[in-house]
Amino acid sequence: MGASKKTKARSATREKLLQAAAQVIIDRGVEALTLDAVAQQADVSKGGLLYHFLNKNALIVNVGQQQLQNFEAALQQEFEQDDAPGTPGQWTRAYVRSAERTSKESLALIARLSSILVEMPSELLQSVEAYEQRWHQRLESDGLDPVQATIIQLAIDGLWFSEAFQMAVPREERRTQIVETLLAMTRSPQ
Known part of the structure; x- marks a missing residue:
């Protein structure tokens, strides 16, 4: 896979994770936001999630900044x-x-x-x-x-x-x- 395709795939995965985090927050509240819940919602491995976001706070910050x-x-x-x-x-x-x-x-x-x-x-x-x-x-x-x-x-x-x-x-x-x-x-x- 070329560098451009990898970058697009990473960007798409990151966006998918942010959407999944937002959906978990909307559906179940911030207290239900866990790395496992987001990975499951996005259908991405926990390792894949951790590649993009180091922790729950990073997810919250990025969801808020996206808004x-x-x-x-x-x-x-x-x-x-x-x-x-x-x-x-x-x-x-x-x-x-x-x-x-x-x-x-x-x-x-x-x-x-x-x-x-x-x-x-x-x-x-x-x-x-x-x-x-x-x-x-x-x-x-x-x-x-x-x-x-x-x-x-x-x-x-x-x-x-x-x-x-x-x-x-x-x-x-x-x-x-x-x-x-x-x-x-x-x-x-x-």
């Missing part, structure tokens, strides 16, 4: 597809739309991971903090009033968290109205 990267990619895609490119609020609209379109699986995974927030590996917490700082800086320099941009961010984050934790989730009609209102706020003159 952050997926959200970042969704943000970039929404930014590029904005209906009013180059206008104030473009990045904030992308943030609202990305958060609003987060999959139910991702919400469930985040909710499950938050159960170990206090014990979460510092590497993952640092990654979350770095992404959050970058996103907040972009919101504040998006051409909107920084207070207004922060209010929009906090509102969509609140909606996101209510759905992740299934607490005070608004009816679909109200949810749509909330998102539309937040998007309208990104277009308001200052």
